[in-house]
Amino acid sequence: xxxxARVLPDLVSLSRAxxxxxxxxxxxxxxxxxxxxxxxxxxxTPGKMYSLWAQTEQYRNKTPWDRVHLFWSDERFVPAxxxxxxxxxxxxxxxxxxxxxxxxxxxxxxxxxxxxxxxxAYETELLKFxxxxxxxxxxxxxGIGDEGHxxxxxxxxxxxGEKVRWVAAVRVAAEPxxxxxxxxxxxxxxxxxxxxxxxxxxxxxxxxxxxxLASKPSQYPAARIHPAREPVWFLDQAAxx
Ligand code: 6PG
Numbered sequence: 001x002x003x004x005a006r007v008l009p010d011l012v013s014l015s016r017a018x019x020x021x022x023x024x025x026x027x028x029x030x031x032x033x034x035x036x037x038x039x040x041x042x043x044x045t046p047g048k049m050y051s052l053w054a055q056t057e058q059y060r061n062k063t064p065w066d067r068v069h070l071f072w073s074d075e076r077f078v079p080a081x082x083x084x085x086x087x088x089x090x091x092x093x094x095x096x097x098x099x100x101x102x103x104x105x106x107x108x109x110x111x112x113x114x115x116x117x118x119x120x121a122y123e124t125e126l127l128k129f130x131x132x133x134x135x136x137x138x139x140x141x142x143g144i145g146d147e148g149h150x151x152x153x154x155x156x157x158x159x160x161g162e163k164v165r166w167v168a169a170v171r172v173a174a175e176p177x178x179x180x181x182x183x184x185x186x187x188x189x190x191x192x193x194x195x196x197x198x199x200x201x202x203x204x205x206x207x208x209x210x211x212x213l214a215s216k217p218s219q220y221p222a223a224r225i226h227p228a229r230e231p232v233w234f235l236d237q238a239a240x241x
Contacts, residue, residue: 001209001210001212001213001214001218001223002210002214003206003209003210003231003233004230004231004232004233005232005233005234005235005240006232006233006234006235007235007236007237007240008234008235008236008237009236009237010198010236010237010238011045011048011198011236012048012052013236014048014049014196014198014234014235014236015046015048015049015052015196016052017234018049018141018194018196018234019049019052019053019056019059021192021194021232022038022139022192022194023059023062025138025139025191025192026063026064026067026068026138029138030064030067034067035067035068035069036064036067036068036069036138036139037069037071037129037130037135037137037138038068038069038070038071038137038138038139038140038141039071039072039073039137039139039140039141039182039190040070040071040072040073040086040090040141041072041073041074041086041140041141041142041143041151041196042072042073042074042075042076042086042089042143043086043143043145045143045196045197045198045199046141046143046196047089047093049141049196050089050090050093050094051093051094051097053094053098054093054094054097054098055097060098063098065098065099065100065101065104066100066101066104068100068104069104069105069106069129070090070094070095070100070104070105070106070107071106071126071137072086072087072090072106072107072108073140073141073142073151073181073182073187074086074108074151074152074179074180074181074182075087075107075108075110075118075152075179075180075181076110076176076178076179077110077115077118077169077176077178077179077180078110078176079110079111080107080110080111084175084176085110086108087107087108087110106125106129108122108167108180109121109122110180114169115169115170115178115179115180116169118169118180119165119167119168119169119180120167122166122167122180123165123166123167126166126167126186134166134185134186134189135166135186135189136189136190136191137186137189137190137191137192138191138192139190139191139192139193139194140187140190140192140193140194141194141196142187142193142194142195142196142222142225142231143195143196143197144195144197144202144205144206144220144222145174145205145222146201146202146204146205147205147220148205148208148209148218148219148220148221148222148223149172149174149221149222150187150195150221150222150225151181151182151187152170152172152179152180152181153170153181153183153184153187153221154170154172154173154174154221155219155220155221157170157172157221159181159183159184160184160221160224162183162184162185163185164185165183165185166182166183166185166186167180167181167182167183167186168180168181168183184224184225187225187227188225188226188227189227190225190227190229191227191229192229192232193225193227193229193230193231193232194231194232194234195222195231195232195233195234196234197233197234197235197236197239198235198236198238198239199236199238199239200238200239200241201239202235202239203238203239203240203241205220205222206233206235206239206240206241207241208220209222209223
Protein backbone atom coordinates (compact mmCIF):
# COMPACT_ATOMS: atom_id res chain seq x y z
CA UNK A 1 0.00 0.00 0.00
CA UNK A 2 1.36 3.38 -0.96
CA UNK A 3 1.61 6.02 1.76
CA UNK A 4 1.65 9.75 1.06
CA ALA A 5 4.80 10.29 3.13
CA ARG A 6 6.93 13.35 3.87
CA VAL A 7 10.30 12.53 5.35
CA LEU A 8 11.91 15.13 7.63
CA PRO A 9 15.37 14.86 9.17
CA ASP A 10 14.24 14.79 12.82
CA LEU A 11 11.33 15.24 15.23
CA VAL A 12 11.73 19.03 15.43
CA SER A 13 11.54 19.52 11.67
CA LEU A 14 8.71 16.98 11.46
CA SER A 15 6.77 18.94 14.09
CA ARG A 16 7.42 22.23 12.26
CA ALA A 17 6.28 20.70 8.98
CA UNK A 18 2.99 19.63 10.58
CA UNK A 19 2.48 23.13 11.99
CA UNK A 20 3.26 24.76 8.62
CA UNK A 21 0.74 22.46 6.97
CA UNK A 22 -1.84 23.24 9.67
CA UNK A 23 -1.80 27.05 9.50
CA UNK A 24 -3.44 27.49 6.09
CA UNK A 25 -6.08 24.98 7.24
CA UNK A 26 -6.76 27.06 10.37
CA UNK A 27 -7.16 30.15 8.22
CA UNK A 28 -9.51 28.45 5.78
CA UNK A 29 -11.63 26.86 8.52
CA UNK A 30 -11.99 30.16 10.39
CA UNK A 31 -12.89 32.02 7.21
CA UNK A 32 -15.44 29.43 6.11
CA UNK A 33 -16.89 28.18 9.38
CA UNK A 34 -15.72 30.64 12.03
CA UNK A 35 -13.81 27.99 13.96
CA UNK A 36 -11.07 25.40 13.67
CA UNK A 37 -11.44 21.95 15.27
CA UNK A 38 -8.46 19.69 15.78
CA UNK A 39 -8.34 16.20 17.26
CA UNK A 40 -5.10 15.78 19.20
CA UNK A 41 -3.44 12.43 19.64
CA UNK A 42 -1.61 11.04 22.60
CA UNK A 43 1.57 9.03 22.84
CA UNK A 44 4.98 10.71 22.89
CA THR A 45 5.46 11.91 19.33
CA PRO A 46 3.12 14.96 19.15
CA GLY A 47 4.48 16.60 22.34
CA LYS A 48 7.18 18.40 20.37
CA MET A 49 4.61 19.85 17.97
CA TYR A 50 2.47 21.05 20.90
CA SER A 51 5.38 22.75 22.62
CA LEU A 52 6.65 24.37 19.41
CA TRP A 53 3.12 25.67 18.76
CA ALA A 54 3.07 27.24 22.24
CA GLN A 55 6.68 28.44 22.42
CA THR A 56 7.50 29.66 18.92
CA GLU A 57 6.39 33.29 18.72
CA GLN A 58 5.57 33.07 15.03
CA TYR A 59 3.16 30.14 15.56
CA ARG A 60 1.74 31.26 18.85
CA ASN A 61 0.98 34.80 17.69
CA LYS A 62 -0.61 33.88 14.41
CA THR A 63 -3.05 31.44 16.02
CA PRO A 64 -6.57 32.86 16.56
CA TRP A 65 -6.89 31.06 19.92
CA ASP A 66 -10.50 32.09 20.49
CA ARG A 67 -11.42 30.20 17.28
CA VAL A 68 -9.37 27.07 17.97
CA HIS A 69 -11.14 24.06 19.54
CA LEU A 70 -9.11 21.17 20.89
CA PHE A 71 -10.53 17.64 20.98
CA TRP A 72 -8.83 14.26 21.45
CA SER A 73 -8.74 11.19 19.25
CA ASP A 74 -8.30 8.92 22.27
CA GLU A 75 -7.75 8.92 25.98
CA ARG A 76 -6.63 6.51 28.66
CA PHE A 77 -9.18 5.86 31.44
CA VAL A 78 -7.02 7.50 34.10
CA PRO A 79 -7.47 10.72 36.10
CA ALA A 80 -6.68 13.95 34.24
CA UNK A 81 -3.54 14.51 36.33
CA UNK A 82 -2.16 10.98 35.79
CA UNK A 83 1.18 10.91 33.92
CA UNK A 84 -0.44 8.58 31.36
CA UNK A 85 -3.26 11.02 30.53
CA UNK A 86 -3.20 12.30 26.95
CA UNK A 87 -5.02 15.43 28.12
CA UNK A 88 -2.35 16.07 30.73
CA UNK A 89 0.40 15.90 28.11
CA UNK A 90 -1.36 18.48 25.94
CA UNK A 91 -2.18 20.64 28.96
CA UNK A 92 1.45 20.80 30.03
CA UNK A 93 2.97 21.37 26.60
CA UNK A 94 0.29 23.53 24.95
CA UNK A 95 -2.93 24.45 26.75
CA UNK A 96 -1.40 25.98 29.88
CA UNK A 97 1.04 28.00 27.74
CA UNK A 98 -1.37 29.76 25.37
CA UNK A 99 -4.39 32.09 25.69
CA UNK A 100 -6.98 29.54 24.59
CA UNK A 101 -10.39 30.03 26.27
CA UNK A 102 -11.20 27.16 28.68
CA UNK A 103 -14.48 26.47 26.87
CA UNK A 104 -12.53 25.71 23.66
CA UNK A 105 -10.80 22.75 25.29
CA UNK A 106 -12.83 19.54 24.99
CA UNK A 107 -11.00 16.67 26.72
CA UNK A 108 -12.47 13.19 26.81
CA UNK A 109 -13.93 12.80 30.30
CA UNK A 110 -12.40 10.11 32.50
CA UNK A 111 -14.10 10.98 35.78
CA UNK A 112 -17.42 9.18 35.24
CA UNK A 113 -18.18 5.75 36.63
CA UNK A 114 -17.11 3.72 33.59
CA UNK A 115 -15.29 4.16 30.27
CA UNK A 116 -18.63 3.42 28.53
CA UNK A 117 -20.25 6.35 30.30
CA UNK A 118 -17.28 8.56 29.36
CA UNK A 119 -17.59 7.53 25.71
CA UNK A 120 -21.30 8.42 25.72
CA ALA A 121 -20.61 11.77 27.37
CA TYR A 122 -17.98 12.60 24.74
CA GLU A 123 -20.37 11.71 21.96
CA THR A 124 -22.82 14.23 23.47
CA GLU A 125 -20.03 16.83 23.60
CA LEU A 126 -19.26 16.21 19.91
CA LEU A 127 -22.96 16.41 19.01
CA LYS A 128 -23.22 19.81 20.71
CA PHE A 129 -20.28 21.14 18.74
CA UNK A 130 -20.69 19.51 15.33
CA UNK A 131 -24.43 18.78 15.11
CA UNK A 132 -25.93 15.45 14.13
CA UNK A 133 -23.70 14.50 11.16
CA UNK A 134 -20.53 12.59 12.11
CA UNK A 135 -17.84 15.13 13.04
CA UNK A 136 -15.33 16.15 10.39
CA UNK A 137 -12.26 17.52 12.16
CA UNK A 138 -10.37 20.18 10.23
CA UNK A 139 -7.21 18.38 11.30
CA UNK A 140 -6.88 15.05 13.03
CA UNK A 141 -3.48 14.11 14.37
CA UNK A 142 -2.79 10.41 14.68
CA GLY A 143 0.10 8.19 15.62
CA ILE A 144 0.88 4.55 15.05
CA GLY A 145 1.87 1.87 17.51
CA ASP A 146 4.39 -0.87 16.75
CA GLU A 147 1.57 -3.34 16.06
CA GLY A 148 -0.34 -0.90 13.84
CA HIS A 149 -2.85 0.63 16.26
CA UNK A 150 -3.98 4.19 15.87
CA UNK A 151 -5.94 6.28 18.38
CA UNK A 152 -6.97 3.36 20.63
CA UNK A 153 -8.06 1.15 17.74
CA UNK A 154 -5.93 -1.98 18.10
CA UNK A 155 -5.69 -4.89 15.65
CA UNK A 156 -8.74 -7.15 15.98
CA UNK A 157 -10.75 -4.61 18.01
CA UNK A 158 -14.53 -4.77 17.52
CA UNK A 159 -14.50 -0.95 17.48
CA UNK A 160 -12.83 -1.13 14.05
CA GLY A 161 -16.11 -2.37 12.59
CA GLU A 162 -18.22 0.26 14.34
CA LYS A 163 -20.80 1.80 12.00
CA VAL A 164 -22.89 3.96 14.31
CA ARG A 165 -21.14 5.14 17.46
CA TRP A 166 -18.67 8.00 17.24
CA VAL A 167 -16.83 7.19 20.45
CA ALA A 168 -16.14 3.79 21.98
CA ALA A 169 -14.88 2.42 25.25
CA VAL A 170 -12.27 -0.25 24.51
CA ARG A 171 -10.06 -2.69 26.36
CA VAL A 172 -6.66 -2.99 24.71
CA ALA A 173 -3.50 -5.06 25.05
CA ALA A 174 -1.46 -2.10 26.27
CA GLU A 175 -1.01 -0.12 29.43
CA PRO A 176 -3.43 1.21 30.60
CA UNK A 177 -5.93 -1.26 29.09
CA UNK A 178 -9.12 0.79 29.52
CA UNK A 179 -9.41 3.53 26.95
CA UNK A 180 -11.83 5.77 25.11
CA UNK A 181 -11.38 6.29 21.39
CA UNK A 182 -12.95 7.94 18.37
CA UNK A 183 -14.24 5.24 16.03
CA UNK A 184 -13.68 4.96 12.28
CA UNK A 185 -17.14 6.58 11.83
CA UNK A 186 -15.47 9.85 12.84
CA UNK A 187 -11.88 9.21 11.77
CA UNK A 188 -13.01 8.48 8.21
CA UNK A 189 -14.59 11.95 7.99
CA UNK A 190 -11.52 14.03 8.83
CA UNK A 191 -10.85 16.89 6.43
CA UNK A 192 -7.10 16.53 6.96
CA UNK A 193 -5.37 13.59 8.62
CA UNK A 194 -1.76 13.77 9.70
CA UNK A 195 0.14 10.78 11.06
CA UNK A 196 3.15 11.79 13.17
CA UNK A 197 5.67 8.97 13.21
CA UNK A 198 9.17 9.22 14.64
CA UNK A 199 11.94 6.88 15.69
CA UNK A 200 13.60 3.74 14.48
CA UNK A 201 11.05 1.62 16.33
CA UNK A 202 8.41 2.48 13.70
CA UNK A 203 10.35 1.21 10.69
CA UNK A 204 9.05 -2.34 10.81
CA UNK A 205 5.36 -1.41 10.99
CA UNK A 206 5.75 1.14 8.19
CA UNK A 207 7.34 -1.41 5.91
CA UNK A 208 4.71 -4.02 6.84
CA UNK A 209 1.99 -1.56 5.76
CA UNK A 210 3.84 -0.70 2.57
CA UNK A 211 4.14 -4.41 1.74
CA UNK A 212 0.38 -4.95 1.98
CA LEU A 213 -1.78 -5.05 -1.12
CA ALA A 214 -3.85 -1.90 -1.54
CA SER A 215 -6.76 -4.00 -2.84
CA LYS A 216 -7.43 -5.67 0.54
CA PRO A 217 -8.42 -3.98 3.81
CA SER A 218 -5.27 -3.60 5.88
CA GLN A 219 -4.78 -5.75 8.95
CA TYR A 220 -3.34 -2.65 10.64
CA PRO A 221 -5.90 -0.19 12.04
CA ALA A 222 -3.79 2.87 11.16
CA ALA A 223 -3.89 1.91 7.49
CA ARG A 224 -7.67 1.47 7.56
CA ILE A 225 -8.33 5.17 8.05
CA HIS A 226 -9.38 6.44 4.63
CA PRO A 227 -11.12 9.82 4.69
CA ALA A 228 -11.86 11.51 1.35
CA ARG A 229 -8.53 13.30 1.61
CA GLU A 230 -6.04 10.49 2.24
CA PRO A 231 -3.77 10.80 5.29
CA VAL A 232 -0.37 12.45 5.04
CA TRP A 233 2.35 10.56 6.90
CA PHE A 234 5.00 12.79 8.47
CA LEU A 235 8.02 10.60 9.17
CA ASP A 236 11.36 11.42 10.65
CA GLN A 237 14.43 9.93 8.96
CA ALA A 238 14.81 7.31 11.68
CA ALA A 239 11.28 6.00 11.07
CA UNK A 240 11.57 6.20 7.28
CA UNK A 241 14.83 4.21 7.29
C1 6PG B 1 -2.31 6.74 22.77
C2 6PG B 1 -2.28 7.23 21.37
C3 6PG B 1 -1.73 6.22 20.38
C4 6PG B 1 -0.39 6.76 19.90
C5 6PG B 1 0.50 5.64 19.38
C6 6PG B 1 1.89 6.13 19.03
O1 6PG B 1 -3.10 7.21 23.55
O2 6PG B 1 -1.46 5.89 23.09
O3 6PG B 1 -3.09 8.18 20.94
O4 6PG B 1 -2.55 5.86 19.35
O5 6PG B 1 -0.57 7.73 18.93
O6 6PG B 1 0.59 4.66 20.40
O7 6PG B 1 2.49 6.60 20.19
P1 6PG B 1 3.94 7.24 20.22
O8 6PG B 1 3.81 8.60 19.63
O9 6PG B 1 4.26 7.30 21.69
O10 6PG B 1 4.81 6.34 19.45
